[in-house]
Amino acid sequence: MSERYKYTGVNSIKFNDCFRSDDDCYKYIASIKWDGEKFACKKCNHAKFCNGKSPYSRRCCKCRYDESATSGTMFDKCKFSILIAFHIVFKIGTKKKGMSTLELSKEFEQRQDTCWEFKWKIQQAMQSSKRFPMTGEIYIDECYFGGPEEDKPGRSKGNKRLVIIALQKLADGNLGRAYAKVIQNASGLEFKPFFNDYIDKTANVVTDKWAGYLPLIPEYPNLKQIPLKWWIEFSGYPYTHNEFKRMVKGHTPSL
């Protein structure tokens, strides 16, 4: 693999061929991280280095600071091998309709909460790039989070923050990706940037009957408004609003 080679594409045979061992993964991530020979020590900015302790790490020749290939990346302090981590990223990045943590846990024989933690890191990376809008069945709602009035139902008042939430329902009924954003008010104007960043135009979007979603229908022709509280439809089970909010919080730790 050349130093400047960057893996792109969705061909799993090629991917499996490129990444067969931990060594392949460390070598690759080091080549991307330092882009060939460019190096600047994080502690003293010195440009000369020698090999460090861990695979493909770099040690500053001046202050002896040893920087691993994975530090500052989503692979740092990962609870499973970097080879497994690479393959999970590939699966999530290439499978258009996403993968639940249950599926990941079965396929890679790892604990489900460990998979959840790592999947969350991947989602953060994908969210910041905004290059992977969600497809398939997407449920969207807006509600208030925080403040002392949390247990009172409805869209009311106080110091709460209004948040728009989008959840992806996978074919097996499990939750795929989830995004949330604080908005100023529940208008189409506020909804639009959130939709444009995270929702594919072909997605089968489901919302409640709130009129603020109407201006988005020309751009999202598969948007369907249903009179029922949509989280009942999503789960097949009548969650109360607070149970639903706890579920969303569990998937979007920044809330």
Ligand SMILES: [Zn+2]
């Ligand atoms: Zn240094």
